[in-house]
Amino acid sequence: MLRIEHLGIAVKNLAASIPLFEQLLNTPCYKTEIVESEGVNTAFFSIGESKVELLEATKEGSPIEKFISKKGEGIHHVAFEVENIEAEMKRLAALGFELLNETPKKGADNKLVCFLHPKTTNGMLVELCQEIR
Numbered sequence: 001m002l003r004i005e006h007l008g009i010a011v012k013n014l015a016a017s018i019p020l021f022e023q024l025l026n027t028p029c030y031k032t033e034i035v036e037s038e039g040v041n042t043a044f045f046s047i048g049e050s051k052v053e054l055l056e057a058t059k060e061g062s063p064i065e066k067f068i069s070k071k072g073e074g075i076h077h078v079a080f081e082v083e084n085i086e087a088e089m090k091r092l093a094a095l096g097f098e099l100l101n102e103t104p105k106k107g108a109d110n111k112l113v114c115f116l117h118p119k120t121t122n123g124m125l126v127e128l129c130q131e132i133r
Ligand code: ZN
Pocket: 006, 007, 008, 053, 077, 079, 127
């Protein structure tokens, strides 16, 4: 794995959280993007080598809505950048990590992504991501 690409943070209200994180991080939000397939609206901030991704549910029953109703707002996932997502998925599956999708899917911010089930990663939802070139 190359680096921590971003931290995903679940929020109830993106419009309210963007100015809060702009103040906290002292940097402007550089992009917002809706990922309809995931039922999520996202906002990105650049922090040195990494990013912060805010996630707001766009509909009832979406994964972010379920997460917030169970655990409240806060850190939702850690995303690791990888060179070759398919090779990394194969490597981790062979070691017994449970992949939440069998093939890479299109995520926000021009990425191919795959999530690992938290039950095989000590409770941490892990996202693998590879820049679409
Ligand atoms: Zn993410």
